[in-house]
Amino acid sequence: MQILIVLSSPEPEIKWNAVRFGNFLLNEGEDVTIFLNGPAVDLTAGDSPTFPIAEQAKLFGLSEGVLAA
Known part of the structure; x- marks a missing residue:
């Protein structure tokens, strides 16, 4: 299944959780x-350290997830 997550919040916790979900x-x-x-x-x-967004984003990219802007 193809899934699209639309992320428009500047809040670190929300961004971190969106990428974790991805x-x-x-x-x-x-x-x-x-x-x-x-x-x-x-x-x-x-x-x-509380919300390691960069670490999750790197994992997302290495796992063939697609980031679009």
Whole structure:
């Protein structure tokens, strides 16, 4: 199944959870695209030890997930 996640929030926790969800779906064998809209285009803004967005985004890309903006 092809799944599209639209992400438009600048909040680090929301961005982190969206990418984590995308990684979960990829692990389940789904085709996943995350579309970054508005303030979410700067995906790694707010990256921290609490919300390691960059780490999850790297895993997403390496797992053949697609990021679009």
